């Protein structure tokens with residue numbers, strides 16, 4: 001029989017922390033939390049690798065909060081006690097929000113400040129002058145504050161975390177991090193958290209950790225097939241569009257879905273293509289202002305949108321920026337790339353909640369990128385599905401992923417998604433039509449329009465919405481970008497075009513802009529059709545095999 005898992009209340013945690021954990025609805029620690037929290041409370045340095053979505057943030061945040069609460073029982077001067085380094089602004093905001101939730105019952109005693117983005121260094125100075133107990137930031141921003149003496153850590157710092165440690169070097173933070181270490185005291189406790197172990201993590205380990213305990217939890221870096229089902233389908237460019245149209249319009253994919261593409265242009269191409277069929281989607285990329293990105297993610301988590309098209313540009317561009325502002329020249333495969341945010345990371349560490357499906361419209365170019373993308377679904381104990389479209393030029397990347405994920409097992413974790421493409425031939429004509437309408441010019445215009453729109457939104461997000469929080473919910477990021485190309489007849493599917501095997505199973509007309517005016521979900525309630533996504537009822541799964549449980553969905557080869 002498996003050993004009983006150590007419970008939160010058996011870890012000697014402060015009651016206020018236990019109450020916050022209970023308020024979050026966490027009935028027991030995840031595996032990494034069970035192992036890491038007691039060791040961290042003993043004062044050990046930790047190197048922890050656990051799969052994506054396994055609760056690593058709380059694994060270091062809980063012991064940090066506990067230590068701060070315990071030390072505040074004796075009178076102490078207010079000072080910065082913990083520093084959490086993150087590679088991206090999105091992650092910074094998310095870590096701050098997690099710590100705020102965990103300190104909801106002791107917010108006066110444990111104060112946290114995220115300095116990773118938004119305001120400039122001088123605007124953030126007053127926040128740091130108040131000496132929050134925990135500071136969260138990207139290495140370059142933290143270093144800038146240390147140099148400006150807005151932040152002084154050499155006598156106060158007790159705990160240092162490097163979250164998503166595998167990304168810190170690849171985001172160009174190596175020299176910042178090394179410089180930053182000169183400003184820290186000789187002794188402090190360190191945690192390195194990572195979903196993957198690579199040479200960079202090894203280098204960081206040597207730099208930061210002292211006699212660490214290494215926690216390498218699951219052998220696999222992704223959940224197993226009982227929680228995460230992974231499929232691939234080989235298809236070339238036109239078929240990718242045809243297939244995505246079919247999956248979304250016929251609702252063969254249900255629940256919240258992240259569509260990953262390899263470049264910003266591709267994300268607008270896909271959005272413009274889908275909007276002709278009245279399939280609303282938000283675009284997320286590094287050109288958008290950080291306020292808009294964070295607002296979009298937060299609305300997605302609240303159930304306002306079903307589909308995000310994210311460009312995972314770190315796979316293409318490996319930017320490097322140092323606190324001095326100097327950028328190393330990097331290769332970009334995108335023509336006309338606009339000013340990108342070097343601290344953007346959508347597939348890395350962002351906690352998109354209750355994502356039912358990740359679809360790699362373009363296959364990622366590295367194994368790590370595959371793991372981080374697919375890790376946006378099947379988080380905590382939730383189920384999820386990943387489907388990758390693979391063109392012949394992407395086959396070698398697929399092979400690498402398969403090799404890396406299968407480990408010692410003979411069987412690949414990625415199964416073929418067997419789909420009768422010939423059954424959806426009827427849609428090809430309208431798809432071609434829609435693809436033709438998305439010209440380079442249309443993409444360029446859409447990209448500019450969206451950036452302008454989001455810059456305005458972002459200004460409003462900074463000021464107007466602080467005074468008018470109710471209006472915040474009305475701000476949407478999935479509006480049509482090119483209404484001129486939309487032809488009304490494309491929105492509906494005539495019955496005769498629906499594959500015979502799917503008539504009665506799908507109801508395409510009902511998919512029209514259902515969520516346009518959704519009311520904001522109550523806090524803590526995730527509004528989504530995710531719940532519909534039970535095994536046997538998800539057509540994405542049942543459409544695959546004729547022998548599947550759902551006998552009605554016979555549209556696939558056996």
Ligand SMILES: Nc1ncnc2c1ncn2[C@@H]1O[C@H](COP(=O)(O)OP(=O)(O)OP(=O)(O)O)[C@@H](O)[C@H]1O
Nearest residue numbers: 026028029030052053054055056057195349351380
């Ligand atoms: N003990 C728990 N019980 C239930 N849910 C939890 C628990 N701990 C964390 N979670 C939830 O699990 C989700 C994933 O957590 P988190 O973002 O910390 O994962 P992660 O391991 O850092 O993932 P990644 O490597 O992708 O960044 C979050 O929504 C979080 O609220």
